Structures are given as C-alpha cells and as structure tokens.
Amino acid sequence: MGEQFNTPRRAGSELLAAITALRDVDRTSLSNEQALELLCDIETAARIVAAISVASVIDVSDRGIPDEAGAGTVKKLLMQTLRLSHAEAGARVAAAKSLGSWHALDGSPREPELPHTAIALADGAISADHARRIAQEMKRIPALTPIAERQAAEEILSDFARTSIPDDIPKVGAEIRAHLDPDGTLTDDHDRQRMRGITIGRQRADGMSPITGEITPTLRALLDPLVAKHARPGMNNPDDPGAPGIVNGNTVIGDTTTNRDALAAAARRDRRSAAQRTHDALLAILHPDNTGQHWGTHRGVPVSTILTMNVADVEKAAGVATTATGGTVPMSEALELAQTSRPFLAVFDHAGAPLHFGLTKRFATREQRMALIATLRGCSRPGCDAPASLCATHHVRDYAKDGPTDITNETLACDACHALIHDGPGGWKTVAMDQHSQYPGRTAWIAPAHIDPTATPKINHRHHAAELLTHALNRIHDRRERERQRHQKRIHRHHPPRITVGSEDNPARIGDISLDTC
Incomplete structure (x- = not known):
C-alpha cells in the first residue's frame, strides 16, 4: 500500500502535492500542442475534483458537522470554512442535492436526481456549469411528466453536454419540453407575467445603482433590435466625442451604412466592454433627443423587431415566433405585435x-x-x-x-x-x-x-435547436446500439447458441430467435 492512497487524508495530501508540483512546472519548455494538452488535462482534473467535492459536501452533511460547528446549515458552513460567497456556497449545495448520492432514513444510498449528469461530471466530460444548466432545464419540465420521460430527458441533456458548451443546453432543453408538451401547457402567459419585474436597487454613495430582474419575451423582442444597433462597437461612446450616436450630440443615428468610415474608426477606438456598450445604448434609446422615427437602419434593415412565424403555428395560435436576435415570443403576443406591423x-x-x-x-x-x-x-x-x-x-x-x-x-x-x-x-x-x-x-x-x-x-x-436535439438523440441511439452488440457478443461467447431442429409445430430456436425449419 506504500504507493496507494490508503487514507482520505493521504489522498488529499497527495493531491495538493501534485497540484503544487504542477504549479511550478516550467511551461516555457512546452510546445504549443503540449501547452494545449496541459490546459485540457487541468480542466478535466478540475471537473473530477468538482464531482469529488459533491460527495464531500454530502458526507459533511450526513455527519452533522454543520450543527457541531455552530453553522446550522451546510451552506453557512461552506461560507465560513471555505470562505465562499453566498452565491457559490448555494450553488455547491444545489449541486450536491441534484448530483450526489444521499442516504435514506434506513441508511441505504439513493440514486442522484440527475444520475447521467453525475456520471458525466465524475468522468470529467462536463463542467459544473454544464451540470447547473442541466439542473435548471430539468426543473422547467412539468411535474406531471412521466418518470420515464423525465429520465430520458436528463440522459439526452447530459449526453449532449459531453460534446457541447453550456450555452446550448437551454436550446435543447426547450426543444425537449416542446416534444414532451406539444400542446403548450408549460409556462403560460400568467406565469410569465407573475415572474416579470425589474428592480433598480438603492443608489450607492458612489452614485451607481444595481439593476436586476426578468423581462417578458415581448419586452425582450422590442429591446433587442434597438440594443443591437445602438450598442455596436463605436456607437454612443461617451468617452469618444467623435463617436456616432446621441450621447455626445452627434445625432448620426440614421442609416449607419452611410457613415461607414466614421463608425469603423470609432469602433477601433472603442475600449468598452459589451456590458458597458449595452448601458450606453439604453442611455441613447431613452435620451430625450431620440424618438422612434429616428432609429434608422441596422445592417440595411430598419431598426425594428423582426418576427418569423410558422404558418401552422399561426393557424393554431400556439408555439412561438423567433426574433432576429435569437429570442422567442409566444405566438399570442407575437400576433398582437403583428397587428400594427408592416408584414x-x-x-x-x-x-x-x-x-x-x-x-x-x-x-x-x-x-x-x-x-x-x-x-x-x-x-x-x-x-x-x-x-x-x-x-x-x-x-x-x-x-x-x-x-x-x-x-x-x-x-x-x-x-x-x-x-x-x-x-x-x-x-x-x-x-x-x-x-x-x-x-x-x-x-x-x-x-x-x-x-x-x-x-x-x-x-x-x-x-436550430431541433437539429441539436436530433444529433444528441442520434448519439444516444448509436451508443445504445454499440452496447447492444457488445452485449450480444458477450452472451454468445459465454453461452454458445444451441441449435435444435424441430418440427412444424415445434420450430427450431437459436438463442432467443425463433426460426421455422424448412
């Protein structure tokens, strides 16, 4: 056992020693390929460690350590002991609840809520962010969905996550919900109106104010094209007196293609982040000198909300319309917007x-x-x-x-x-x-x-979310087919087929396959 991790304490010490040694590696001697391989290995290791951390959080909870330490809850213990933020501690507890194997009252282990996702994280194939997105999508599946279909949805999402980035998981999740609930009985307009809200927090001593909230699909569809135009690099830059826009009095807010050179030059000077550009765009949109008829065009198309609708959905007044900015609007709201639109x-x-x-x-x-x-x-x-x-x-x-x-x-x-x-x-x-x-x-x-x-x-x-879902389903189908073939080979290897020739009333059988004799 001299070279083995014979105790958890030894394992933790060995892990810290290995990481410390890796920290001191001379990276200048690595080739580009080796540097990239090292980056990938570090990421895989971090993901596996995240899975181990899930098990450790559960172990701490099972032992009652939070009460012994006076923290009361696992979340507070993580904040106090590991010096985590409120949000990060909450995220780790949530991960433990969905990915960990907890114990029933009789001490028997229970399967994780998201078993396929837990395996993918333990394999290092997905990140904690992948797992969080999958958990969020699973929570949006109706509670009345049959267990088998919920399990299938989780398997599809976890398998898809192995080869995709977290940002695409909601798209596949939405497509799965559309298949599970084709009649549109998921989140309805009443739910959306209940969740809507924008909170502008208390103004701080430095004059800044935090803003949080959730906006409805209709408001998103109306805002997106305006922000897309006014938040372009170079537009409405308060730090650049020569930038096109409104904020500096340069009311060049019509067709920006007619000011291509000026906008390109301003974009090269623009050092703002995307969030800062969005802020300045909203400032421009709400500026007293700006009105709707002056919003001009963006990439040759008038700055407006562009909705794409499927004829079948229009006839049923169900489904969603898609926007040019990648969002969706419920069909009922899209039809209301269309009443005053130029089709x-x-x-x-x-x-x-x-x-x-x-x-x-x-x-x-x-x-x-x-x-x-x-x-x-x-x-x-x-x-x-x-x-x-x-x-x-x-x-x-x-x-x-x-x-x-x-x-x-x-x-x-x-x-x-x-x-x-x-x-x-x-x-x-x-x-x-x-x-x-x-x-x-x-x-x-x-x-x-x-x-x-x-x-x-x-x-x-x-x-195209439907295509993403199709690819995920095809991968699962191919994997299951390979597993079935391997299983058949194992059966035939350990139990060679026995051929028995029978009569017309008693057909011959090869394994579980019935063959009629000639």
Whole structure:
C-alpha cells in the first residue's frame, strides 16, 4: 500500500502535492500542442475534483458537522470554512442535492436526481456549469411528466453536454419540453407575467445603482433590435466625442451604412466592454433627443423587431415566433405585435431554403436580408452563437469571383467570423451544400488545415435547436446500439447458441430467435 492512497487524508495530501508540483512546472519548455494538452488535462482534473467535492459536501452533511460547528446549515458552513460567497456556497449545495448520492432514513444510498449528469461530471466530460444548466432545464419540465420521460430527458441533456458548451443546453432543453408538451401547457402567459419585474436597487454613495430582474419575451423582442444597433462597437461612446450616436450630440443615428468610415474608426477606438456598450445604448434609446422615427437602419434593415412565424403555428395560435436576435415570443403576443406591423412575406421550399432573389448588384436587398434572418437566424460558422442582428450578409462564392447576389449564394456571418474568410494561410472557406446532402442549400464552412486536416464542410446547428436535439438523440441511439452488440457478443461467447431442429409445430430456436425449419 506504500504507493496507494490508503487514507482520505493521504489522498488529499497527495493531491495538493501534485497540484503544487504542477504549479511550478516550467511551461516555457512546452510546445504549443503540449501547452494545449496541459490546459485540457487541468480542466478535466478540475471537473473530477468538482464531482469529488459533491460527495464531500454530502458526507459533511450526513455527519452533522454543520450543527457541531455552530453553522446550522451546510451552506453557512461552506461560507465560513471555505470562505465562499453566498452565491457559490448555494450553488455547491444545489449541486450536491441534484448530483450526489444521499442516504435514506434506513441508511441505504439513493440514486442522484440527475444520475447521467453525475456520471458525466465524475468522468470529467462536463463542467459544473454544464451540470447547473442541466439542473435548471430539468426543473422547467412539468411535474406531471412521466418518470420515464423525465429520465430520458436528463440522459439526452447530459449526453449532449459531453460534446457541447453550456450555452446550448437551454436550446435543447426547450426543444425537449416542446416534444414532451406539444400542446403548450408549460409556462403560460400568467406565469410569465407573475415572474416579470425589474428592480433598480438603492443608489450607492458612489452614485451607481444595481439593476436586476426578468423581462417578458415581448419586452425582450422590442429591446433587442434597438440594443443591437445602438450598442455596436463605436456607437454612443461617451468617452469618444467623435463617436456616432446621441450621447455626445452627434445625432448620426440614421442609416449607419452611410457613415461607414466614421463608425469603423470609432469602433477601433472603442475600449468598452459589451456590458458597458449595452448601458450606453439604453442611455441613447431613452435620451430625450431620440424618438422612434429616428432609429434608422441596422445592417440595411430598419431598426425594428423582426418576427418569423410558422404558418401552422399561426393557424393554431400556439408555439412561438423567433426574433432576429435569437429570442422567442409566444405566438399570442407575437400576433398582437403583428397587428400594427408592416408584414413581409417570405416563402420557403421543403428544405427550408428561401425563394430565389436574383440580383446583379453586390449588396443584398432588405428583402433578401430578412429572408436570411428568417432562414438562418444567426451566424452560419459552426460554433458561433451570434444572432442575425449582429451579422453581415456574406457571399458564399465571393462576389469578386463572379459570385451572384442571389439568395442561394448568400449567408449570414458576424463581423468576427466574416474576417476569417480569405484565401491566405489559415483562411476559412464557405461552400453551399448540394441537394443530395442532409442540409441542402445550407452554407457549410471549411476550417483551415491546422484546425481540420480533413477539410470537412460543417454546418452550424446552434441556431436550430431541433437539429441539436436530433444529433444528441442520434448519439444516444448509436451508443445504445454499440452496447447492444457488445452485449450480444458477450452472451454468445459465454453461452454458445444451441441449435435444435424441430418440427412444424415445434420450430427450431437459436438463442432467443425463433426460426421455422424448412
């Protein structure tokens, strides 16, 4: 046992020693690949430690240590002993409740509330953030949902999390709830109105005020396009007297494309965070000099709420409408907004591709851009979550290479991803998927050789929750099929099939499979 962790205390000491040694490693001697491998190993280890921490929190609770220490609750004990914040201590207790194996009154262990998620965390395949998002989605599933369906939902989410980022989990969760509750009896408008609210906290001595709350889908849909325009880098920057916008009296708030050079120069000077830009955008929107008719255009489309509705959902007055900023609005509220809107009719084929708008000029029309918004919903580069409101129209086959300004040759790309497309070393390429592919007409991106040596065209599924769910289900199906085949091989290896030839009334059997003899 000399080299083994023969006691928990020894194990903890060995862990601290290993981490301390790793801290002192000379990283300058590592290659780029080794540095990346080390980063991945550290992350995996941190995730496994998080799973061990869950078990430790449960052990502390079972022993009654919080009462002995005078803390009263596990949460207060963690705050006092580990010097955690109120929020972090609460998060760890919540993780223990959903991922830990607690004990019944008779001392027998109980399975975790989220067993598949607990296994994935213990494997180091997902992070604590993944687990929190999964727990949040599971809480939104109706209590009357059958146990088997709840278990299946948790398995899908945990399996999906193994290969995706936490930000995409709510999308798959929403798609699962739509399948579990196709009639829309989940959170209704009454619940949303009950939860709505914005709290502006007490003004501090420094003059600042905290703000928290939850806003309804309708308010979000109305605010998003305004913020998308006024919070662009370079817009409404109070630290830049020459910035376009309202806050400095530079009321250049119409079509920003007519001030492209000025905005680009201001964006290069902009050092604000995204949160600071949002603050300054709201200040501009609420400024007395600003009124609705002066909001102008954003990327060629009037600054307005763009809603995309499915005809079947409109007929049923159920489901949701999607916005250009990636949000959703309940159909009942969307129809109310549509009563005073200027409608734009976009018709799509069976594959979801918009109608052809053939033009010879370089820049896409407003109608083409709105069709792309309705179809793609956001940046088309795989992994990017930028909504349509932050994207430019991109020629799949470059305009300089005789690429037409047709809807079939256009896609959406955010500014950062758009800059990755070039013919030089490290440049990305875009191609249109042909009619025989799984996603005909969609734009696929080809990563440079140092990222993907196989140059495999890939589609972005992040703006299409149904596709994310389908991929998660396919992975689970493939895994179960492999497990079934391995199980069959084990059975045949330990119990070779016995062949018995029978009569017409007593057919032959091979294992559990019945065969009629000739």
